[in-house]
Amino acid sequence: MTTVRGLLSRRWVLVLIVVITWVILAAALKGVSTLELSTAADTPFTAWLRDLAASIRGNRTKSPAFLYFFNPIRLGVQGFIEPIRSVIAVPAEGDLIPLFGWLGVVALIGYIVYATSNLRTSVLSMALVFGCGVLGVWADSMDTLALTLGAVFLSLLIGFPLGVWAGLNDRVMAVIRPVLDLAQILPTLVYLAPLALVFLIGIASATIATLIYSIPICIRITAHAVRSLKAGPVEAAQSMGSTRWQLLTKVQLPMARQTLILGVNQTTLAALSFVVIAALIGAPGLGKPVIDALTIRNVGDGLTAGLAVVLLAVMLDRATTAAVLRSQSYVPVAGPALIRRRIGLIGGGIATVVAIVLSRNQLWAAVFPPQLNFGEEISAFFDTIVSWVTSTFDFLTTGLNTAFTTIMLNPLEGLLANSPWYLTITAISLVALIVGGRNVAVLSVFLMLAVVAIGLWHDTMITLSQVLLATAVVMVVGVVLGVIAGRSERAERFLKPVLDAGQTLPAFVYLVPVLALFGPTRFAAIVCGVFYAAPVVVRVVADGVKGVPSDMVEAAVASGSTTTQVITKVQLPASKKSLLLGANQGLIFVLAVIVIGGLVGAGGLGYLVLVGQSKPELTGKGLAAGLAIVLLGIMLDRIAHASAQRSDRSSS
Amino acid sequence: MTESADPGASAEAAISVRSLWKVFGPKADSIVGTPLAGLSRAELLEQTGCVAAVRDVSFDVAPGEVFVVMGLSGSGKSTLVRCLTRLIEPTAGSVLVSGEDILKASPARLRELRRTRFSMVFQHFGLLPHRRVIDNIAYSLEVNGVKKEMRHKRAHEVIELVGLHGYANHYPEQLSGGMQQRVGLARALAVDPEVMLLDEPFSALDPLIRRDMQNEVKRLHRDLGKTMVFITHDLAEALKLGDRIAIMRDGAVVQMGTPAEVVANPADEYVADFVRDVPKSHVLTLGAIARPAEPGEYLDGPRLDVTTLIRDASPVIADASGPIVVIANGEAVGVVTSDDVLRLIASEPTASEHEAR
Amino acid sequence: MTNTRGTTVILATAFAATSLLLAACGSTVNSATSSSAAAASPSTSVSGSASTSASGEASKACGKWGMAMNAWVGYTASAQVVSNVAKSLGCTITQTKLDEAATTYDAMEAGSVDVVIEDWGGGRWKEWVDRGAVKELGENGNVGLIGMFVPQWMCDKYPDISDSANLNKYAEMFKTAESGDKGAWYEGPPGYTTIGEKMVSANKLNYKVINTGSEAALIDLFTKADKNQTPVLAYWYTPQYFNAKVKLCRVNFPKSDWTDAAKASGLTDYPETTLVKLATTKLVESGDPFANLVANFKWTNADQDSVSADIEGGMTPEAAAQKWIDANPDKVKAWTGQ
Numbered sequence A: 001m002t003t004v005r006g007l008l009s010r011r012w013v014l015v016l017i018v019v020i021t022w023v024i025l026a027a028a029l030k031g032v033s034t035l036e037l038s039t040a041a042d043t044p045f046t047a048w049l050r051d052l053a054a055s056i057r058g059n060r061t062k063s064p065a066f067l068y069f070f071n072p073i074r075l076g077v078q079g080f081i082e083p084i085r086s087v088i089a090v091p092a093e094g095d096l097i098p099l100f101g102w103l104g105v106v107a108l109i110g111y112i113v114y115a116t117s118n119l120r121t122s123v124l125s126m127a128l129v130f131g132c133g134v135l136g137v138w139a140d141s142m143d144t145l146a147l148t149l150g151a152v153f154l155s156l157l158i159g160f161p162l163g164v165w166a167g168l169n170d171r172v173m174a175v176i177r178p179v180l181d182l183a184q185i186l187p188t189l190v191y192l193a194p195l196a197l198v199f200l201i202g203i204a205s206a207t208i209a210t211l212i213y214s215i216p217i218c219i220r221i222t223a224h225a226v227r228s229l230k231a232g233p234v235e236a237a238q239s240m241g242s243t244r245w246q247l248l249t250k251v252q253l254p255m256a257r258q259t260l261i262l263g264v265n266q267t268t269l270a271a272l273s274f275v276v277i278a279a280l281i282g283a284p285g286l287g288k289p290v291i292d293a294l295t296i297r298n299v300g301d302g303l304t305a306g307l308a309v310v311l312l313a314v315m316l317d318r319a320t321t322a323a324v325l326r327s328q329s330y331v332p333v334a335g336p337a338l339i340r341r342r343i344g345l346i347g348g349g350i351a352t353v354v355a356i357v358l359s360r361n362q363l364w365a366a367v368f369p370p371q372l373n374f375g376e377e378i379s380a381f382f383d384t385i386v387s388w389v390t391s392t393f394d395f396l397t398t399g400l401n402t403a404f405t406t407i408m409l410n411p412l413e414g415l416l417a418n419s420p421w422y423l424t425i426t427a428i429s430l431v432a433l434i435v436g437g438r439n440v441a442v443l444s445v446f447l448m449l450a451v452v453a454i455g456l457w458h459d460t461m462i463t464l465s466q467v468l469l470a471t472a473v474v475m476v477v478g479v480v481l482g483v484i485a486g487r488s489e490r491a492e493r494f495l496k497p498v499l500d501a502g503q504t505l506p507a508f509v510y511l512v513p514v515l516a517l518f519g520p521t522r523f524a525a526i527v528c529g530v531f532y533a534a535p536v537v538v539r540v541v542a543d544g545v546k547g548v549p550s551d552m553v554e555a556a557v558a559s560g561s562t563t564t565q566v567i568t569k570v571q572l573p574a575s576k577k578s579l580l581l582g583a584n585q586g587l588i589f590v591l592a593v594i595v596i597g598g599l600v601g602a603g604g605l606g607y608l609v610l611v612g613q614s615k616p617e618l619t620g621k622g623l624a625a626g627l628a629i630v631l632l633g634i635m636l637d638r639i640a641h642a643s644a645q646r647s648d649r650s651s652s
Numbered sequence B: 001m002t003e004s005a006d007p008g009a010s011a012e013a014a015i016s017v018r019s020l021w022k023v024f025g026p027k028a029d030s031i032v033g034t035p036l037a038g039l040s041r042a043e044l045l046e047q048t049g050c051v052a053a054v055r056d057v058s059f060d061v062a063p064g065e066v067f068v069v070m071g072l073s074g075s076g077k078s079t080l081v082r083c084l085t086r087l088i089e090p091t092a093g094s095v096l097v098s099g100e101d102i103l104k105a106s107p108a109r110l111r112e113l114r115r116t117r118f119s120m121v122f123q124h125f126g127l128l129p130h131r132r133v134i135d136n137i138a139y140s141l142e143v144n145g146v147k148k149e150m151r152h153k154r155a156h157e158v159i160e161l162v163g164l165h166g167y168a169n170h171y172p173e174q175l176s177g178g179m180q181q182r183v184g185l186a187r188a189l190a191v192d193p194e195v196m197l198l199d200e201p202f203s204a205l206d207p208l209i210r211r212d213m214q215n216e217v218k219r220l221h222r223d224l225g226k227t228m229v230f231i232t233h234d235l236a237e238a239l240k241l242g243d244r245i246a247i248m249r250d251g252a253v254v255q256m257g258t259p260a261e262v263v264a265n266p267a268d269e270y271v272a273d274f275v276r277d278v279p280k281s282h283v284l285t286l287g288a289i290a291r292p293a294e295p296g297e298y299l300d301g302p303r304l305d306v307t308t309l310i311r312d313a314s315p316v317i318a319d320a321s322g323p324i325v326v327i328a329n330g331e332a333v334g335v336v337t338s339d340d341v342l343r344l345i346a347s348e349p350t351a352s353e354h355e356a357r
Numbered sequence C: 001m002t003n004t005r006g007t008t009v010i011l012a013t014a015f016a017a018t019s020l021l022l023a024a025c026g027s028t029v030n031s032a033t034s035s036s037a038a039a040a041s042p043s044t045s046v047s048g049s050a051s052t053s054a055s056g057e058a059s060k061a062c063g064k065w066g067m068a069m070n071a072w073v074g075y076t077a078s079a080q081v082v083s084n085v086a087k088s089l090g091c092t093i094t095q096t097k098l099d100e101a102a103t104t105y106d107a108m109e110a111g112s113v114d115v116v117i118e119d120w121g122g123g124r125w126k127e128w129v130d131r132g133a134v135k136e137l138g139e140n141g142n143v144g145l146i147g148m149f150v151p152q153w154m155c156d157k158y159p160d161i162s163d164s165a166n167l168n169k170y171a172e173m174f175k176t177a178e179s180g181d182k183g184a185w186y187e188g189p190p191g192y193t194t195i196g197e198k199m200v201s202a203n204k205l206n207y208k209v210i211n212t213g214s215e216a217a218l219i220d221l222f223t224k225a226d227k228n229q230t231p232v233l234a235y236w237y238t239p240q241y242f243n244a245k246v247k248l249c250r251v252n253f254p255k256s257d258w259t260d261a262a263k264a265s266g267l268t269d270y271p272e273t274t275l276v277k278l279a280t281t282k283l284v285e286s287g288d289p290f291a292n293l294v295a296n297f298k299w300t301n302a303d304q305d306s307v308s309a310d311i312e313g314g315m316t317p318e319a320a321a322q323k324w325i326d327a328n329p330d331k332v333k334a335w336t337g338q
Helices: A002-028 A044-059 A064-088 A102-116 A119-134 A138-168 A170-185 A188-199 A203-227 A231-239 A244-255 A257-273 A275-281 A287-295 A299-326 A335-361 A375-392 A394-417 A421-436 A438-454 A457-487 A489-504 A507-518 A522-546 A550-558 A563-574 A576-600 A604-614 A616-651 B041-048 B077-084 B107-116 B133-137 B139-143 B148-161 B177-190 B207-224 B235-241 B259-264 B269-275 B310-319 B338-346 B351-356 C004-024 C035-040 C052-056 C073-088 C102-110 C126-130 C152-157 C164-174 C196-202 C215-228 C281-286 C289-296 C301-312 C317-327 C329-336
Strands: B015-024 B051-061 B066-070 B092-097 B118-121 B195-199 B227-232 B244-249 B252-257 B303-305 B324-328 B331-336 C064-069 C092-097 C115-119 C134-151 C183-187 C207-211 C234-238 C248-251 C272-280
Touching: A002 A394, A002 A421, A044 A188, A044 A438, A044 A616, A044 C126, A064 A138, A064 A188, A064 A203, A102 A119, A102 A299, A102 A335, A119 A138, A119 A299, A138 A170, A138 A203, A138 A244, A138 A257, A138 A275, A138 A287, A138 A299, A170 A203, A170 A576, A170 A616, A188 A203, A188 A275, A188 A576, A188 A604, A188 A616, A203 A257, A203 A275, A231 A244, A231 B118, A244 A257, A244 B139, A257 A275, A257 A299, A275 A287, A275 A299, A275 A507, A287 A299, A287 A507, A287 C215, A299 A375, A299 A489, A299 A507, A335 C004, A375 A394, A375 A507, A394 A421, A394 A457, A394 A507, A394 A522, A421 A438, A421 A616, A438 A457, A438 A616, A457 A489, A457 A522, A457 A563, A457 A576, A457 A604, A457 A616, A489 A522, A507 A522, A507 A576, A507 C215, A522 A576, A550 A563, A563 A576, A576 A604, A576 A616, A604 A616, A604 C102, A616 C102, B015 B077, B041 B051, B051 B077, B051 B092, B051 B252, B066 B077, B066 B235, B077 B092, B077 B195, B077 B227, B107 B139, B118 B177, B133 B139, B133 B148, B133 B177, B139 B148, B139 B177, B148 B177, B177 B195, B177 B207, B207 B227, B207 B235, B227 B235, B235 B259, B244 B259, B244 B269, B252 B259, B252 B269, B259 B269, B310 B324, B310 B338, C064 C073, C064 C102, C073 C092, C073 C115, C073 C134, C073 C289, C073 C301, C073 C317, C073 C329, C102 C126, C102 C134, C102 C272, C115 C134, C126 C134, C134 C152, C134 C215, C134 C281, C134 C289, C134 C301, C152 C248, C164 C183, C164 C207, C183 C196, C183 C215, C196 C207, C215 C234, C272 C281, C272 C289, C281 C289, C289 C329, C301 C317, C317 C329
Parallel strands: B066 B227, B066 B244, B118 B195, B195 B227, B303 B324, C064 C092, C064 C115, C183 C207, C183 C234
Antiparallel strands: B015 B051, B015 B092, B244 B252, B324 B331, C115 C272, C134 C234, C134 C248, C134 C272
């Protein structure tokens, strides 16, 4: 134990020496070789990308790659999604309602949930969908639901077989794993522009972007489901002479059912959480009002739409979770329960059919009744609340913002961005060498040189400084709340709904209130990053603290430790692995939001991505910024990963 | 390497294993047949990073015999039994089942053999949780393409055979451990195999249930006469069920023989340690202590067969006034007196000694 | 006992199939031409659909077209007025919310929208025009003026601040934590036409350009500065409904010509911009009544502001547009020729 501490502290002493030297040199060389570039300026690389993008746009109707590959995919995806929309969301030409009116949709959702889980969840689901109508966003909600369900279906169609394959075959897994890892750290904002370039703005691009986000999750869980099966039954089936196909269809897949349904759950939530950002490239539905809230400052409507997203998320989550729970037992219902259930299914089915017929023939059942639509009131209510909060706490937020920016952010940005690039690269790679080892240091140097070559070094460092600070704040918040939740079940019960909401609420929704509170500043982006990443970190830390064996804690208490001592000397050190995992997750989540922070004044790479999307003369710059974000993400992830592994090794 | 099948392999035996090796590790193929094969387990691991789980094992199992492989955990017994049906692919050696070399079978032929000739019972049952008892039992018939009606008929037969009447439509999670293993047994019997392989089938069960199940196996063996390879770490179980016992240590067989031989003449300290606590009178037969009659002893006492367990003979011996006569094939081969029995019992550890260990 | 789960699935599937079959039968709601039904309809993205069959018979055949909806209110006002008029001509207009410039031009090339009713882009569409996807249809009558603004109270207090030559004198006042030792120059959102960096360097100003990222940020800045009497220098433009709410004062820079993006160097200020209409070649060449309407559409800043103000005041865009149309029949007639 003492040697471990010795090793650790020696490592930190080295880091400290590097940082102090860095600070001194940076102060001396301030403003030298910062590679700062104005927004409108191009580098050779970005100019090349810009011309490439222009030639791609010009070739959309001519090039064989488009005629025989991209365009058919686009039309295929569109042709798949549109019919789903026409059932619940978009009326046909000249029609008042889609195929089903609101009552029919509510009933159908209720029936499907009842058939796959239970009555209680079914009633809850119907109430939540109904709530979308009350919020005044029925049509947008249905459009979002249609797109989500379509995307989930396609995700499963592609992800499920790949996941099974990767689960069965180590070589396939070895090929797929790096792709999955990359997908996990890729901030969603960066692949919108390339997709829009080849699939154009519209439903197809939005769906494909959603797929890129949700398929890796589906593959991961499916592969895990197949891999983590109990060995016994599989071996027994092999010993009885099953072929591989028989093994798969008669044993492995049926046994993995519960985890597979969990995969459906996760895939669905991922697809839904992508709705808002997909609106940037033409997804219809609830995403657009949320983004409009930002572009034309309409807090109320944005929050209302955001709330509808949450309602849909809760509905889809509960419905699929109930299905997971129901599949925990392999024993089907029997006896009186079965008879009750059959009666329920038949009765519910008849009721559903009646509701659908009504919804197509009665106005009140077809169009969501205006008397029940409280959208405007709710939106106005949100407006009032937000303006009250911003005006009341203005003094506090301004002070906090100024203090944080002056004391922490400006010095760090000065260190990273306003000192010579070669100094920053040297310093970062030395830190990487000390905490992560040689391989990571070499990789970091390579990635940072690539950023320099792209020509976006200065902007990358601006983004990096925000990411690092936000992660630090997230870790403080995460450890404090995580320890509290990990130690007290009551606190955990209290925090759970907050964390749940925090994880389902699209990050865009709180950009506007935060903007109102802190103005267009880097601090606003940091606050958003903290909001977004904190729930995950709290979860990971709480799980880590709960995972500390109780006899360890009891031994410490028995030997007279104070609560603080128990936390700092036993629970935190023992859950070090969770803390590092939390830091890694926190970094990735923060990065995803900091780049969106370009919308609230964060500048840096995220802003360039957004500029590139709307100004054709800056497309190249935007694409290059996306690439730089990816490189930055890989570097941060690898360093965090390697340092976690290293400290893991040194403590074992 | 697999070509080095011992010419002494027996075609008459139900199973004939010769020079079987299983090496796990990075260079598993480059060990057997080199000097490395002579290294101890620890040395081998250090020099090559490989572990020889089964090393140079040979034995024959006669048709209808119950052959028990016994050893502590990590001795390689579970790996050995899996090598017999290539659930684990052996590194070298040969396995003949009714004269056919399993190791040379094509994947299709191997499946065929698994479906019809072997069956296996597992320590943790390995039942398919999503299938009813009857569909678990009928599984191997199902994968072999037997029609539903036929395979359910057969499954019902075995259900009766193992005492699972009325449980056909239950799911495994609704059954106790003992009942689940009855399903495991029934499943193994369903294909009417030539050879049953039982891998510590009762280790996960409570002691009382374990005894019931052991008796069940004895009964099934008596009624059906299947050849069985039975893996266990429990000597009492080995002695109770086995016609012959092979004791394994670090992947190799250290002794092979009938229960009486093993108990009476442990091959080395390892085996001796095992059998020290066994009440010899429960294992040894009169043959083990019979001696030629001394002059003056009367030979008109009760006559008992040479294969009678001493424990079973002792009431008779105690009641007899003189020595009893031990006969084999109707001929007297020796005598036993109560003194002889007492001497044997005296050589066993006392109860206090027993507890002290 | 058969597989009960299977039966459940069969039952559920059977009902789902029945529902779909039923849906294939006629819908009395959809076939009804009741105008009350249309009025009860929540603001879906498809406007004019319900009344198509009612008014469509009377007029010349008008097709189904897409109108790009950019975010700002002035745009919404123009686009909604045109949509409402088109509806009365029997056209079916699908409104699609889109970011301006490249995003919208791409959507036009892809065929999902056909009209941009108010473009500020200063020729960014050239690439799409060259490819023959988009045509410029001339001015829409609105004149836009972008610029750097301060709240009115500053112009009152420091009358010379509206001359850019004095900005450096006041730089100290505009310092924030974001701008460090320079004055803060809040730049417009990513999609908007911005030349802040060039203006700062061409006019040798001691200011740092801060990219705000959204119009919401600018509105917040000005609202706060107006309320708390704090200094701020930020990007803004007219026509904009917000100008009626918060009085702003434009800082004037030396004039320069920037109509040609190629002559960008040395830019010192934003000139007045005549806003233009764009349409897809497909629409222009169709000879459709809608093409005619878009080509003729022209109104003033005052017209647009009145509709914008109504929308901001809480009317739906449809209602606000209809109010203006009802009040200005002559102007509408000039567009439609009816």
